[in-house]
Amino acid sequence: MRQFDVSVVLPAKNEAKNLSALLLEISEVVPNATTEIIVVDDGSSDESLSLLRNLSSTLPVSCRVIVHPMSCGQSTSVFHGVLQAKGKWIITLDADGQNDPADIPRLIRAAKETNAAHFCVIGHRKKRKDTPWKRFQSKVANRVRQWILQDDTPDTGCGLKLLPRSTFLLLPYFDHMHRYIPALTKRLGGKVVCVSVNHRARLEGKSNYTAWNRGWAGIIDMLGVRWLMYRNKLNHIVSGMGHED
Secondary structure, three states: OOOEEEEEEEEEEOHHHHHHHHHHHHHHHOOHHHEEEEEEEEOOOOOHHHHHHHHHOOOOOEEEEEEEEEEEOOOHHHHHHHHHEEEEEEEEEOOOEEOOOOHHHHHHHHHHHOOOOOOOEEEEEEOOOHHHHHHHHHHHHHHHHHHHHHOOOOOOOOOOOOEEEEHHEEEEEEOHHHHHHHHHHHHHEEEEEEEEEEEEEOOOOOOOOOOHHHHHHHHHHHHHHHHHHHHHHHHHHHHOOOOOO
């Protein structure tokens, strides 16, 4: 089985108008011989799937398409992409084109400088190109999340992340887990590294997320992740007790 250094995992739903340009941008900034792209079509109802099937064989980098007959959500899409990945490192980014592929080499350089066995390199979008309302929501959510989880990142919602595949496979899987990868990495005793990245305005299509479908679910998820972190701490304490001197 062919192995790669990097697998770029791209969850996509109804992004036909953005995918062609984005895949070409990715292929221009990654080492083609040692990188693969895995696009997970999450039940798209537009022309995404036919476009991907036609485009995947024309790219200079290896590109595979995983198909969800019905939408399973971003976390499940990323999870299935990672399970199929053959790369040592996983890079994720959003398919709407707002994450800039030109930042991928910066994440790779940061990863090469990280000595930890488990780590997550995550982008920090300092100059967001979203609406004022969306920026306000993210600002509030990030502050609440940092207070609850102390996950060492100011922008966990950034889709641009890099982590070892071996680290990802140790993370607990649940819906919306992709938003808590830094905290879940810390739960393993791993390191979180933040890298400033570019952020672009969405040119085509519309977001699949709203304040309603992120708000209450986010609070419940954060409390669940906090519980997981607390339980893991207890397990470490208990495992260190009862030994003979």
